[in-house]
Amino acid sequence: MTEETTGGRATLEAEGLRKVFRDFWKRPRTVAVDGVSLRAGPGEVIGLLGPNGSGKSTTIKMILGLLQPSAGRVRLFGLDPSSPAARARLGYLPELSNLHKFLTPRETLAYYAGLFGMPAALRRDRTAALLRRVGLDGRAADRPVGEFSKGMARRVGLAQALLNDPELVILDEPTSGLDPVGRREVKDLVRELGAEGRTVLLSSHLLAEAEDVCTRVAILVDGRVRAEGRLADLLERRDRVRFTAAGLPDGRAEAFRRELEAAGATSVEVDRPALTLENYFLEILRRTRAEEAAEEAK
Amino acid sequence: MRRVFGAIRPVAVSTAIEGLQQPVVLLLSLACFVLVALQPVVQLHTFGDSARLARDCGMGFLLVFGVLVAAFTAGSTLAAEIRDGTAATALAKPVSRPAFLVGKFLGSCAVAAVFAWCQTWAVLFAQRTAEAWVETAKTAGDRRDALCALLSLVVPALALGLAALVNARTRRRFGLWFFAFLAALPPLAAALLGLFARDGSWLGLAGWSLGLDLRVVPLAFQLLLLVAVFCAIATALTTRLATGPAVALSFLVLMLGFLADGAAAGGPAGKLLYALVPDAQHFWTADALARGGTIPAAHTLRAALYAATYCAAVLALGCVSFRKKDL
Numbered sequence: 001m002t003e004e005t006t007g008g009r010a011t012l013e014a015e016g017l018r019k020v021f022r023d024f025w026k027r028p029r030t031v032a033v034d035g036v037s038l039r040a041g042p043g044e045v046i047g048l049l050g051p052n053g054s055g056k057s058t059t060i061k062m063i064l065g066l067l068q069p070s071a072g073r074v075r076l077f078g079l080d081p082s083s084p085a086a087r088a089r090l091g092y093l094p095e096l097s098n099l100h101k102f103l104t105p106r107e108t109l110a111y112y113a114g115l116f117g118m119p120a121a122l123r124r125d126r127t128a129a130l131l132r133r134v135g136l137d138g139r140a141a142d143r144p145v146g147e148f149s150k151g152m153a154r155r156v157g158l159a160q161a162l163l164n165d166p167e168l169v170i171l172d173e174p175t176s177g178l179d180p181v182g183r184r185e186v187k188d189l190v191r192e193l194g195a196e197g198r199t200v201l202l203s204s205h206l207l208a209e210a211e212d213v214c215t216r217v218a219i220l221v222d223g224r225v226r227a228e229g230r231l232a233d234l235l236e237r238r239d240r241v242r243f244t245a246a247g248l249p250d251g252r253a254e255a256f257r258r259e260l261e262a263a264g265a266t267s268v269e270v271d272r273p274a275l276t277l278e279n280y281f282l283e284i285l286r287r288t289r290a291e292e293a294a295e296e297a298k
Numbered sequence: 299m300r301r302v303f304g305a306i307r308p309v310a311v312s313t314a315i316e317g318l319q320q321p322v323v324l325l326l327s328l329a330c331f332v333l334v335a336l337q338p339v340v341q342l343h344t345f346g347d348s349a350r351l352a353r354d355c356g357m358g359f360l361l362v363f364g365v366l367v368a369a370f371t372a373g374s375t376l377a378a379e380i381r382d383g384t385a386a387t388a389l390a391k392p393v394s395r396p397a398f399l400v401g402k403f404l405g406s407c408a409v410a411a412v413f414a415w416c417q418t419w420a421v422l423f424a425q426r427t428a429e430a431w432v433e434t435a436k437t438a439g440d441r442r443d444a445l446c447a448l449l450s451l452v453v454p455a456l457a458l459g460l461a462a463l464v465n466a467r468t469r470r471r472f473g474l475w476f477f478a479f480l481a482a483l484p485p486l487a488a489a490l491l492g493l494f495a496r497d498g499s500w501l502g503l504a505g506w507s508l509g510l511d512l513r514v515v516p517l518a519f520q521l522l523l524l525v526a527v528f529c530a531i532a533t534a535l536t537t538r539l540a541t542g543p544a545v546a547l548s549f550l551v552l553m554l555g556f557l558a559d560g561a562a563a564g565g566p567a568g569k570l571l572y573a574l575v576p577d578a579q580h581f582w583t584a585d586a587l588a589r590g591g592t593i594p595a596a597h598t599l600r601a602a603l604y605a606a607t608y609c610a611a612v613l614a615l616g617c618v619s620f621r622k623k624d625l
């Protein structure tokens with residue numbers, strides 16, 4: 001991405017977005033989003049966090065031009081979000097995968113590629129590469145999506161969102177319904193997308209997950225942004241220092257604690273860091289696979 | 299420009315494929331084909347006008363079932379896409395809303411066209427099956443063409459069987475292949491039928507004659523135009539309404555369309571009604587075929603232009619309604 005294509009501007013700019021859902025008589029029913037502003041540039045991974053019903057999906061749909069904001073303004077690549085030129089450069093994964101049940105994953109991707117006006121050869125290459133990337137390149141690629149489990153449909157949705165090699169990727173709860181391996185893959189994918197200089201906006205309930213991949217987060221409660229900023233800034237505890245060490249003989253830890261306290265440190269804690277359950281689960285899975293492979297080799 | 303309108307084709311194709319795969323569309327087509335083909339066999343007291351009765355009946359079935367097929371395609375496809383969120387996924391791609399709407403409309407028209415093609419053959423066969431005066435060296439009298447009746451039942455049965463075979467062997471889609479066979483087999487059956495005279499005697503290749511009354515083809519085409527108008531109304535209404543109310547309303551408009559002719563002669567209210575609803579009389583010209591008449595090509599052309607204009611106007615309104623719709 002060059003400076004020229006983004007014009008030095010943010011990929012995504014949203015200002016003062018507000019959405020009031022109205023009933024049949026146009027009376028206001030819910031204020032779903034109230035004064036949300038967001039900005040994101042190339043290489044940034046923005047997390048939209050918040051409890052159920054806090055307005056994450058509504059914000060995302062306004063950014064995409066699928067919902068008409070009651071107030072506020074959105075620019076994608078400096079363009080109106082409903083302009084085909086802006087949409088050609090973004091990828092969107094909806095909250096519920098929203099796929100045609102009668103199409104197979106291969107046909108689904110072919111259909112969306114058709115909407116992008118992709119030439120046939122490119123379409124075939126992209127489809128094959130993406131199905132491999134989301135782990136659906138076997139038999140499953142030719143079964144109707146309607147028969148799929150939630151996680152499998154999610155993978156098709158993800159592939160669909162990446163079809164046009166988008167510069168801006170908007171993912172609404174990308175890991176919902178995925179197994180731990182799938183979650184990890186999505187996390188790696190999002191990190192990769194960010195590292196490639198793309199802009200990613202994702203919503204999630206899973207804080208640990210957002211923590212792993214986001215460069216910035218916005219916390220939404222009742223339709224308003226209550227906290228926003230770089231993750232490192234938000235989470236860093238400036239009044240604390242942590243050491244981690246391997247190979248320390250038993251009993252020495254206690255000595256260090258006394259030494260630290262003598263130097264004036266307060267509330268010193270010494271403990272053994274635990275694996276996260278995710279890492280533990282993946283480790284078990286990896287070991288089982290390795291054993292199976294070894295057995296097969298025999 | 300290409301970006302804006304290029305999406306019409308993929309949307310239309312996927313809509314058509316989805317429509318043709320719906321079990322209810324298959325059942326309606328099968329039922330219509332068999333009913334049309336069988337009705338001359340069960341007719342009694344036709345006062346020597348059996349072929350005409352077969353034709354009028356067949357056209358009636360074609361219209362009623364065609365509207366039902368359109369209700370299950372045009373009336374449901376956009377509503378379902380909005381409800382299930384697939385419209386949101388598609389419209390986050392570089393697809394303009396008008397292109398999406400027009401694609402949906404054309405897709406349902408394509409389903410209606412496949413339906414009309416198959417049913418037109420059914421009517422052609424029914425006319426040949428119907429009783430007619432046959433004189434040979436040995437006998438003279440009213441006779442039905444038994445071979446034609448048999449063939450017009452074999453065609454749908456064979457289409458079902460072949461589609462089942464294709465599906466079992468290759469896992470390809472049953473519904474689509476059923477329609478492929480139901481569309482492809484009747485011309486073959488007609489070619490075969492041409493080898494025989496109406497009384498079943500062998501004519502051979504040298505004596506081959508089509509033996510079908512093709513005057514119904516423009517008639518069927520006009521009914522297809524009327525179904526297309528219905529599709530346009532239903533598609534436009536589903537931008538705001540759920541399937542049920544949209545189909546009911548479209549049906550009402552169509553019914554009013556049959557009355558519009560008379561209403562136009564009435565007061566200003568009648569004239570307004572006539573201006574708003576499609577004039578269905580343009581599309582129902584079966585009576586012109588009585589006593590050997592034909593339908594002038596100019597009339598068919600006029601009907602096509604009228605239908606195209608009406609559809610364009612209705613779809614334009616649909617686009618306005620869809621433009622700011624929350625998805």
Ligand SMILES: Nc1ncnc2c1ncn2[C@@H]1O[C@H](COP(=O)(O)OP(=O)(O)OP(=O)(O)O)[C@@H](O)[C@H]1O
Binds near residue numbers: 029055
């Ligand atoms: N079409 C709609 N009509 C009326 N109210 C709506 C509509 N869509 C959303 N809302 C309301 O807007 C609010 C925000 O909904 P939204 O779907 O944006 O939340 P969310 O943060 O994505 O929640 P979740 O985490 O459960 O996905 C909710 O109170 C919801 O009831």
Ligand SMILES: [Mg+2]
Binds near residue numbers: 056057058095172
């Ligand atoms: Mg949501």
